[in-house]
Amino acid sequence: MMSFSFDGFRVGISFVMMCIVYKSAVNSLPELSPQKYFSTLQAGKASLAYFCQADSPSTSVFLEELNKAVKPLQDYGISVAKVNCVKEETSRYCGKEKDLMKAYLFRGNILLREFPTDTLFDENAIIAHVLFALLFNEVKYITTLEDLQNIENALKGKANIAFSYVRAIGTPEHRAVMEAAFVYGNTYQFVLTTETALLEGIGMEDIKYAHLYFFHCKSVLDLTQQCRRTLMGQPLTTLDIYRFIKSMEAPLLMKTEVAEDPQQVSTVHLQLGLPLVFIVSQQATYEADRRTAEWIAWRLLGKAGVLLLLRKRDSLEVDIPQQANVVFKREEKGMPVEFLVLHDVDLVISYVENNTYIEERQEDETDDMEGPDMGMQDDEVAESVYRDRKRQLPLELTVELTGETFNATVMASDSIVLFYAGWQAVSMAFLHSYVDLAVKLKGTPTMLLTRINCANWPDVCTKENVTEFPVIKMYKEGENPVSYGGMLGTEDLLKFIQLNRISCPVNITSIQEAEEYLTGELYKDLIPYSGVSVLGLFSPTMTTAQEDFTEAGKYLKGCVITGIYSEEDVLILSNKYTATLPALLLARHKESLVESIPLANTHAQEIVQIITNALLETFPEITVENLPTYLGLQKPLLILFSDGIINPQYQKAMLTLIKEKHLDSVIPCWLNLKNTPVGRGILQVYFEVLPPLPLLVVVNLHSGGQVFAFPSDQAITEQNLLLWLKKLEAGLESHITILSAQEWKPPLPAYDFLRMMDAAASQHPTRKGPEYMKETDIQENDKQPEDKSAVRKERIEL
Numbered sequence: 001m002m003s004f005s006f007d008g009f010r011v012g013i014s015f016v017m018m019c020i021v022y023k024s025a026v027n028s029l030p031e032l033s034p035q036k037y038f039s040t041l042q043a044g045k046a047s048l049a050y051f052c053q054a055d056s057p058s059t060s061v062f063l064e065e066l067n068k069a070v071k072p073l074q075d076y077g078i079s080v081a082k083v084n085c086v087k088e089e090t091s092r093y094c095g096k097e098k099d100l101m102k103a104y105l106f107r108g109n110i111l112l113r114e115f116p117t118d119t120l121f122d123e124n125a126i127i128a129h130v131l132f133a134l135l136f137n138e139v140k141y142i143t144t145l146e147d148l149q150n151i152e153n154a155l156k157g158k159a160n161i162a163f164s165y166v167r168a169i170g171t172p173e174h175r176a177v178m179e180a181a182f183v184y185g186n187t188y189q190f191v192l193t194t195e196t197a198l199l200e201g202i203g204m205e206d207i208k209y210a211h212l213y214f215f216h217c218k219s220v221l222d223l224t225q226q227c228r229r230t231l232m233g234q235p236l237t238t239l240d241i242y243r244f245i246k247s248m249e250a251p252l253l254m255k256t257e258v259a260e261d262p263q264q265v266s267t268v269h270l271q272l273g274l275p276l277v278f279i280v281s282q283q284a285t286y287e288a289d290r291r292t293a294e295w296i297a298w299r300l301l302g303k304a305g306v307l308l309l310l311r312k313r314d315s316l317e318v319d320i321p322q323q324a325n326v327v328f329k330r331e332e333k334g335m336p337v338e339f340l341v342l343h344d345v346d347l348v349i350s351y352v353e354n355n356t357y358i359e360e361r362q363e364d365e366t367d368d369m370e371g372p373d374m375g376m377q378d379d380e381v382a383e384s385v386y387r388d389r390k391r392q393l394p395l396e397l398t399v400e401l402t403g404e405t406f407n408a409t410v411m412a413s414d415s416i417v418l419f420y421a422g423w424q425a426v427s428m429a430f431l432h433s434y435v436d437l438a439v440k441l442k443g444t445p446t447m448l449l450t451r452i453n454c455a456n457w458p459d460v461c462t463k464e465n466v467t468e469f470p471v472i473k474m475y476k477e478g479e480n481p482v483s484y485g486g487m488l489g490t491e492d493l494l495k496f497i498q499l500n501r502i503s504c505p506v507n508i509t510s511i512q513e514a515e516e517y518l519t520g521e522l523y524k525d526l527i528p529y530s531g532v533s534v535l536g537l538f539s540p541t542m543t544t545a546q547e548d549f550t551e552a553g554k555y556l557k558g559c560v561i562t563g564i565y566s567e568e569d570v571l572i573l574s575n576k577y578t579a580t581l582p583a584l585l586l587a588r589h590k591e592s593l594v595e596s597i598p599l600a601n602t603h604a605q606e607i608v609q610i611i612t613n614a615l616l617e618t619f620p621e622i623t624v625e626n627l628p629t630y631l632g633l634q635k636p637l638l639i640l641f642s643d644g645i646i647n648p649q650y651q652k653a654m655l656t657l658i659k660e661k662h663l664d665s666v667i668p669c670w671l672n673l674k675n676t677p678v679g680r681g682i683l684q685v686y687f688e689v690l691p692p693l694p695l696l697v698v699v700n701l702h703s704g705g706q707v708f709a710f711p712s713d714q715a716i717t718e719q720n721l722l723l724w725l726k727k728l729e730a731g732l733e734s735h736i737t738i739l740s741a742q743e744w745k746p747p748l749p750a751y752d753f754l755r756m757m758d759a760a761a762s763q764h765p766t767r768k769g770p771e772y773m774k775e776t777d778i779q780e781n782d783k784q785p786e787d788k789s790a791v792r793k794e795r796i797e798l
Helices: 034-040 060-075 097-101 123-134 145-155 172-184 196-201 238-249 283-299 345-354 365-369 380-387 406-412 425-441 458-463 490-499 511-519 543-555 570-576 604-614 627-631 648-659 678-686 718-729 753-763 775-781 788-796
Strands: 014-018 047-053 079-085 102-107 110-116 139-141 161-165 189-193 211-216 228-231 276-281 305-310 326-329 338-340 415-420 448-453 471-475 482-485 532-537 561-565 583-588 593-598 637-642 667-672 695-699 706-709 771-774
Touching: 034 047, 034 079, 047 060, 060 079, 060 123, 102 123, 110 123, 123 172, 139 172, 145 161, 145 189, 145 196, 161 172, 161 196, 172 189, 172 238, 211 238, 276 283, 283 305, 283 345, 326 345, 406 415, 406 448, 415 425, 425 448, 425 490, 471 490, 511 532, 511 561, 511 570, 511 583, 532 543, 532 570, 532 604, 543 561, 543 604, 583 604, 648 667, 648 718, 667 678, 695 718
Parallel strands: 014 047, 047 079, 139 189, 161 189, 276 305, 415 448, 532 561, 637 667
Antiparallel strands: 014 102, 102 110, 161 211, 211 228, 276 326, 326 338, 415 471, 471 482, 482 771, 532 583, 583 593, 637 695, 695 706
C-alpha cells in the first residue's frame, strides 16, 4: 500500500470492540483495564478498544483480522487497545455476552455507531466500516438514479464527483474508495451505491465488478447540460484510484504546443505510470489537429496523456519521419519513442489501449467450471440468458398465475399477463425486461403485473389463443383482451401500459379542456410516453367522420393519445388553428407546435396511417431500431453525428429550420455514437480518416448514394446550414463518397428478419408503428370476407 502525506486528520474516533476472550498473546494490541482506557480518551482523538471477559471462549479468527487492521487504522489516526474486563467491572461494555458481539464507534467519549461484529468479517471490512461511518459527510450513499441526478445538478459549476459502485459494504473495493475519500473528500464529492439498477441506469451493463466514475461537473455552467463522465478502467484498489484521480486533475492537453524532442518530455502522466501520445501537427492544420487532439484526450482520459506537437524542424532536436502523425512514448524509463502512421482516431485509441498494461480482473474460478465456453455459444439470446443465470430476479414483484388462479385474477382486476415458456431462451431473456418493468412500476397505482409459464399450464395458454412465446396481453373488465405487438423491451412495454390507462379517443367537452389537452396539461403525466397528442375536430352532424376517427383512435390505443371534440362551438378551435372541418390537430409537445390536417373523405385506415406518420419525431435520434422507419420515407438523411448528447445550440438551429419548413426535402436527425456504436463503422465508410465530432452529413441513399459533408471549419448555425443546403440543391457541392448499391444479405435464410418484418407489415399495410391488436381483430382475420359494411360495423363496436 502506498503511503499518503496527510495534512492532518480531520476527525478522531474511538472504536470500541467487544468480543470473547482471546487467550493467545497479541503483542501489537496494548492491554488496558477499563478504567485506564476511559481515562486516556481525549476529545477529537482516536482510539480503538477491544473488551474481553476472562471467562468467555476465544474467537481467534476475529482477533487475527483485527490485529491486521491495527497498523492501517493507526495510519488514519486511530489507535488500538485491548481492554481486559473482570467480573466486578461495572462498565456496560463489559456486560452480557450478547453485548460482546457488537462493535462500538466513538469520537472522544461520544458513541457514534455500533455494528454487529459479524459485519467486521476481515481486515478490509473493519477499515471500510470505520472510515464509512467517519466520513458520513464526505461520502453520500444513494439508492436511486434520481438521487444521483440531484447531486449532479447541485454540484454543476461547483465541484466534481467521484461516483462508485461496490458489490457490498465491507469489500476490498469499498475500503479502497473510503481510503480515497479520506484523502480527497474535501476536494471532490464522493458518492457510493451498492444498487445494480442505479449502475444500469447510467448505461453500465457490466455489474459484476465494482466501478468508479469521475463526473466532470465543475466546468459545467449550463444546468441543462450533463456532466462528462470518465470511467476508471482499472480494478478499484487504493493505488489505482489515487492514480486515476491524479490523472483527472491534470490538464486535458498538457500544452497547446510542444516544440522539443518527445523523448525528453516528462509530464505527470509518466509519473503515474501512464504513456504519452503526441499528435503531430503543422501550422496549416493546427486548429483541426487541436480539436482532434482534444477529442482523443477525452477518450484516453485516465489512460494516457495527450500532447499536440507542432512540427518545426529547426526547433526540434530530433527529426520526425515525414509520414508520422502520432508519436507514442511508453511509461517505462529508457524506452524509445515510437513514430506511427495512424489515420483514424479509433486506431489511435486502440493502439494505446493495446499497448498499455491494465491489470485484469480475475474471474470467479467456479465460473470457469460451469457451462460451455461463451465463445462457443451460437445464439445471442441463449448466451445472454446463460450470462445472467446467476442474476437474482425479484419475481415477487409479479404475480405467478396457475390454471386455478388465472380466471379469478384477470377478472378481479385490470391485469397484464406475460405468457412465456420456461424452456425458451427468448422468454427467459424477456422475463428480465418484464421484471425491470415491475421495478419501475413498484409503488404506483397501475395494472397488476402477472405471469404464467405455459410449459406448466398449456391448457390455459391454448384457451387464450397463445401459440408463440413470449406474449403480453392486457385484460380489462368489460373489454376484449389486447395483445401487445411492440418491441420486447422495458421502455416500450411501459409506454404501452401507461397509455392504456385512459380510454381513447377521449371525449373532450369544452374549449378550455381542448386547450389543456393540446398543451399537454390535461394528461401531463402521460406526455413522456406520447410526444404527440391527436385531437379530432368535427361538427355535431359529421357522424360518419366521427365514427371513422373513433375506430382509428381505438386501434391506436396504447400507441398515442387521441381525443375527439364535436361540440357546437367547434368552429372556435377550427378558426384558431386554421383547420377545415373535419380535421386533425397534431400537438407536438416537445416543439410546442400544433398543426392541422384535413380529414374530408378520409377513412379509418387512412386516419391510422396519417397519425402513425405524425408520430415520427421531427428531429429524431437514429437508432438501429428506428432507422428502417425513417428510411421508408424515401428522403435523404441529414445526420448530425455526435459522441454523446448534442449541443443544445445545434439542436436549436435544427428545430428552427424545421419549424420554418427549410428542411422538408430531407429527414433531419442525429446519431449518438455512445448509444449506437455502429455509427463509427458508418463514418469509416464515408471518410478515409475518421474526423472529429460533431459532424454533419447528407446521405442520399435512394438516389445515387452520394454523401456530402458539412464544412468542418464552419460553425453549425442556422445561416451556415441553410446556405450549405442551398448549394447542395444547386449542385455546387462535391460529394465525399458514393455508396455502392450492393445488397446486404443475411448469412442464412432463417436469419432474414427484415423479410419477416416486411411480411408482417404487408398483412397490416396501414400500420407502420408498434402493433397492439385486439383479440376480436384476430378472430375477424380468421373469417371469410363478408359484407364490408357489416365487418366495418363490428370493428366500430370494439
